[in-house]
Amino acid sequence: MASPGLRPDRMNRIDIQRGLADVTDEEVRRLCDFVYRKTGMMFAEEKRYYINRRLAERMEATGSTSFQVYFATLRADADNEIEHLINSFTVNETYFYREDHQFRCLTSTLLEVITPKKKAGEPVRIWSVPCSTGEEPYSIAIWLLENWDKVDRYEIEIVGSDIDTTVLRAAEAGTYGERALMRLSKDMIARYFTKLDDGRYRILPELSSTLQFTKANIVNAGQTGAHRNFDVIFCRNILMYFDDTSRRLAAENLYESLRPGGFICLGHTESMSRITSLFDVCRFSDAIVYRRPLGESHG
Amino acid sequence: MPLKKQESSHEAAGRAPEPLEVLVEELRHSDPERRWSAARRLGERPGAAAALAAALPGEADPRILEAIFTSLIRLGGDESASFLLPLLRSDDAALRGGAIEALQAMPAALATQIEGLLQDPDSDVRIFAVELTRKMPAEQATALLCRMLDGEEHPNVCAAAVDVLAEIGSAEAVPFLERCRARFDRDSFLAYAISQALHGLSRTAT
Amino acid sequence: MDEIMAKRRVLVVDDSAMVRRYIRDALEHGQFEVQEAFNGVEAMEKVLSTPFDLLVVDVNMPKMDGYTFLHALRARGGEIATIPALMTSTEAGPQDMAAGYAAGANYYLVKPVRQDDLVDHANALTGRSP
Numbered sequence: 001m002a003s004p005g006l007r008p009d010r011m012n013r014i015d016i017q018r019g020l021a022d023v024t025d026e027e028v029r030r031l032c033d034f035v036y037r038k039t040g041m042m043f044a045e046e047k048r049y050y051i052n053r054r055l056a057e058r059m060e061a062t063g064s065t066s067f068q069v070y071f072a073t074l075r076a077d078a079d080n081e082i083e084h085l086i087n088s089f090t091v092n093e094t095y096f097y098r099e100d101h102q103f104r105c106l107t108s109t110l111l112e113v114i115t116p117k118k119k120a121g122e123p124v125r126i127w128s129v130p131c132s133t134g135e136e137p138y139s140i141a142i143w144l145l146e147n148w149d150k151v152d153r154y155e156i157e158i159v160g161s162d163i164d165t166t167v168l169r170a171a172e173a174g175t176y177g178e179r180a181l182m183r184l185s186k187d188m189i190a191r192y193f194t195k196l197d198d199g200r201y202r203i204l205p206e207l208s209s210t211l212q213f214t215k216a217n218i219v220n221a222g223q224t225g226a227h228r229n230f231d232v233i234f235c236r237n238i239l240m241y242f243d244d245t246s247r248r249l250a251a252e253n254l255y256e257s258l259r260p261g262g263f264i265c266l267g268h269t270e271s272m273s274r275i276t277s278l279f280d281v282c283r284f285s286d287a288i289v290y291r292r293p294l295g296e297s298h299g
Numbered sequence: 300m301p302l303k304k305q306e307s308s309h310e311a312a313g314r315a316p317e318p319l320e321v322l323v324e325e326l327r328h329s330d331p332e333r334r335w336s337a338a339r340r341l342g343e344r345p346g347a348a349a350a351l352a353a354a355l356p357g358e359a360d361p362r363i364l365e366a367i368f369t370s371l372i373r374l375g376g377d378e379s380a381s382f383l384l385p386l387l388r389s390d391d392a393a394l395r396g397g398a399i400e401a402l403q404a405m406p407a408a409l410a411t412q413i414e415g416l417l418q419d420p421d422s423d424v425r426i427f428a429v430e431l432t433r434k435m436p437a438e439q440a441t442a443l444l445c446r447m448l449d450g451e452e453h454p455n456v457c458a459a460a461v462d463v464l465a466e467i468g469s470a471e472a473v474p475f476l477e478r479c480r481a482r483f484d485r486d487s488f489l490a491y492a493i494s495q496a497l498h499g500l501s502r503t504a505t
Numbered sequence: 506m507d508e509i510m511a512k513r514r515v516l517v518v519d520d521s522a523m524v525r526r527y528i529r530d531a532l533e534h535g536q537f538e539v540q541e542a543f544n545g546v547e548a549m550e551k552v553l554s555t556p557f558d559l560l561v562v563d564v565n566m567p568k569m570d571g572y573t574f575l576h577a578l579r580a581r582g583g584e585i586a587t588i589p590a591l592m593t594s595t596e597a598g599p600q601d602m603a604a605g606y607a608a609g610a611n612y613y614l615v616k617p618v619r620q621d622d623l624v625d626h627a628n629a630l631t632g633r634s635p
Contacts, residue, residue, distance in 0.1 A: 030499040033522040075466075221339065252365075255362075273543060273550065273568060295331070295332075392570040392572050392573070423595065458617065488527055492527070
């Protein structure tokens with residue numbers, strides 16, 4: 001029965017009591033096909049009910065009076081709707097040791113491939129971009145200190161970059177709430193952070209001062225050109241939100257920022273298959289990683 | 300601690316750009332690194348479209364091909380499109396594919412050409428033209444594909460149109476899809492595809 | 506006790522969701538397990554992650570076409586390089602077929618493909634009679 005005060009068009013498109021969208025199986029399939037084509041994410045693997053709820057949220061948020069209207073909005077990517085839809089399916093929080101299986105891959109495999117080729121004194125260079133408020137580059141530093149048996153044998157340069165100077169300043173300051181540290185053991189927190197009076201934690205200055213934080217827009221070759229010769233790039237959960245052309249440009253810029261034979265890691269729901277074929281695909285036990293070919297390059 | 304902060308390196312501020320002809324020459328260099336670099340830099344140089352396009356057929360390195368296509372996208376416009384359109388007829392799948400993707404990024408430049416391509420005597424070209432409409436504004440693409448469908452005899456071209464309409468289509472497409480289905484064998488892939496498409500569009504009629 | 510034969514696993518590589526679904530239908534009826542990939546790059550990711558008994562590969566796909574993918578796969582060597590591959594395409598010319606075999610296809614089928622033909626060829630390439 002209609003509740004007083006609800007508009008008839010809302011009653012049509014959303015089952016108010018259950019927060020579900022009024023969509024058919026075939027419409028959900030159209031949505032899943034589109035998202036899969038665009039991003040490589042397979043929503044079809046999720047439960048139908050879960051997709052339906054996310055769809056209802058987005059239809060509500062965009063004021064869409066029907067699936068068709070919503071789908072047109074999504075296809076046109078109006079107001080970054082693709083990003084909003086994907087975000088409704090994924091955990092977006094940034095925290096220390098997020099997707100750490102890639103850090104495991106870094107020490108167990110990538111660095112084992114990279115370090116034999118290093119000349120004496122040549123540093124290992126790692127780029128975290130976008131670095132946001134710094135959780136990722138600091139995580140890399142901590143992981144290496146905790147897990148890499150050769151960490152004392154090589155100089156390691158970690159650079160964190162972002163387009164947003166506000167987050168960069170926060171990264172340099174290096175203070176975090178308890179929630180961001182939830183995946184770190186108490187011992188690790190004690191080793192690398194100081195607890196502040198307000199209950200937040202600051203990363204040790206020895207760590208924050210050894211990382212470099214820079215502004216960079218990865219779609220802009222002029223800016224990435226100042227970031228070169230990296231052995232490993234972590235570029236997670238950003239390319240999937242770019243339009244097709246920007247993705248290609250960014251991929252080419254990142255390719256140039258890598259040394260020949262260098263590796264690049266994307267977010268675990270992302271794939272180079274929707275971006276570029278520049279990189280070789282590598283499958284290691286912990287992750288799919290992409291590699292700039294060795295080629296005949298000089299340095 | 301072994302972590303070391305890199306000395307910040309400031310690149311020399313804005314060196315003077317090389318003359319266009321020099322970069323164009325580099326596109327033919329024997330060193331792939333030089334060709335790659337030239338392909339990338341030419342994407343910022345108006346007037347470079349012709350030279351970039353001319354380098355495509357002779358370039359064997361798929362990475363450099365990709366960089367050339369990206370530069371043509373960046374330059375954009377009718378000029379780039381005019382060089383890319385003939386590649387739809389190429390025997391080389393990589394050149395065709397690269398051209399299709401590049402053209403999809405230039406929907407405005409396609410507007411005057413697309414109708415003719417959808418009527419091209421070569422059914423392969425018509426199939427590629429259909430794919431080009433996928434990234435055009437949905438209403439425009441739907442109208443073009445529906446018009447084409449009524450007169451199209453080749454099942455693969457129809458199937459290509461059905462695939463795109465399944466994604467972008469709306470109520471207008473329904474009668475065209477139904478008419479098309481009636482013209483072909485019930486057991487075919489095309490009949491299957493049309494039924495699927497119709498299911499997805501069945502509630503779009505207001 | 507009847508032997509339970511493990512299902513043969515097929516990777517269907519095509520940028521059209523319709524085509525993938527049609528082929529999936531046919532092959533699942535033919536007792537295959539089916540996975541999908543959108544283009545040659547994703548196909549490489551999947552092939553490196555999971556053992557497959559057969560590939561069904563389209564030619565025209567964004568980012569990496571079927572010829573380039575097969576060629577790269579065969580060049581990698583090792584077990585994955587020898588996975589049988591059925592190539593499908595709208596292109597019907599002799600040069601397209603020749604290119605398919607040169608890239609490493611075991612068989613080349615011109616679209617539109619009938620579902621029963623698909624299953625027959627899939628059985629043939631995975632060494633089982635229907």
